[in-house]
Amino acid sequence: MDNICDEHYWENMLHYSEEFDSWGLDEPFSTYYDSSSPDGTQSSSPASKNIVSERNRRKKLNERLFALRAVVPNISKMDKASIIKDAIDYIQELHDQERRIQSEISELESGNVKNNLVFDFDREMPALTRLKKKRVDHNYDSGSTRISPIEVLELRVSYMGEKTVVVSLTCSKRTDTMVKLCQVFESLKLRIITANITAFSGRLLKTVFVEADEEEKDHLRIKIENAIAALNDPESPMSI
Amino acid sequence: MDNICDEHYWENMLHYSEEFDSWGLDEPFSTYYDSSSPDGTQSSSPASKNIVSERNRRKKLNERLFALRAVVPNISKMDKASIIKDAIDYIQELHDQERRIQSEISELESGNVKNNLVFDFDREMPALTRLKKKRVDHNYDSGSTRISPIEVLELRVSYMGEKTVVVSLTCSKRTDTMVKLCQVFESLKLRIITANITAFSGRLLKTVFVEADEEEKDHLRIKIENAIAALNDPESPMSI
DNA sequence: TCCCACACGTGATGC
């Protein structure tokens, strides 16, 4: 009967959006178990002192694991092992991407900086494409506005406390992308505290502070994803 | 007496340099425990079946953790929690690096395509983000780019509680101003919770949430002012 | 029914 939580553990731990890092070497008490047993016996027990210590250790490890899951995109399974595995794959993927882009940079700045003013866009694309899956639509527009769906590069939905959920969305800066993003978030009828869009180095970064509880976090994320998908696909059954 | 290994565990696990990946969903037996107890009783035990299963699960998790440690450089402590934490930091570091390199690519790209005068957002970005040395070749730009120092219109540094200091900075939107602002805040090595830049009607508004105590507020303000001044003045004793 | 993934308490080991 003392084995409550169990599965609620992960749901309860959803409060940790980012890692606070405040407890790297600080006091081992953030929301942690105090050294008081629920039966009244304080930490005077020689053996029960270890219990709470072990409990805190487990909790710490789970928090770390959850924080790791937070920084890795495209996490499907919530398995502990799967989380670590996805993190490994993601790091290697970033390594490859970095190497590729680095070589491309050196090629660009050494070779054809001066010569071809008509920039060959195709030569840069292999590095800029987000590798991975997701059919890469090749309708990049060179001047003329064409169908340019929202290409989401990253979507983070995290709870910051104080009934505030922060939505951080990064996508490629294409024609009308900013307008579409506004449409998406308007359609969701959220309690927006403040919103913001930043254009930076070919990307659009939208940050929205939404008034919501932590339980709505995942649901909100799915709603956003669906809204974007619906807007990208003109054939989908829009509900709005 | 059944608790052999323990510390030798990690040394024994050093055999895993890369990840095998062969057992993603395959048979749960690679070098794993078979379902035969050392005392002769096979897996017929109803409860002892769970024991070996749990053993394999733990072993798998440890292997994953070790593989994660393998792809992350600069691992000091072998702690399970520390390994995960280092991995998190490393991923975030890679994220920053990727963003920096991306902006550099767009810089090289914008050096070649400048004939199209699309929306003015594009013009904000032709920037250099030095990653090491390498002063960028001169701006053979179309005259509009000049030395344009950061013109600060307003700087507010206020404490919000919860160890959070909010920096709100408004300045004129000039060429490279956004990049310079990023450089300023990067050079300060702050514990940035979230940052944001908005371009609006000829102005740039940057909001940064910094993890800091209330006492550091004034000092932080001075640091920001100095960093901006140093970046505006090419004659200053610049480090980096 | 079993299987899977988990949290828990416990004893051991090292600093």
Place this chain on the structure above:
DNA sequence: TGCATCACGTGTGGG
């Protein structure tokens, strides 16, 4: 000595 980390066996709940 206490304090940290760890592997282990066990019970539990969901699929």
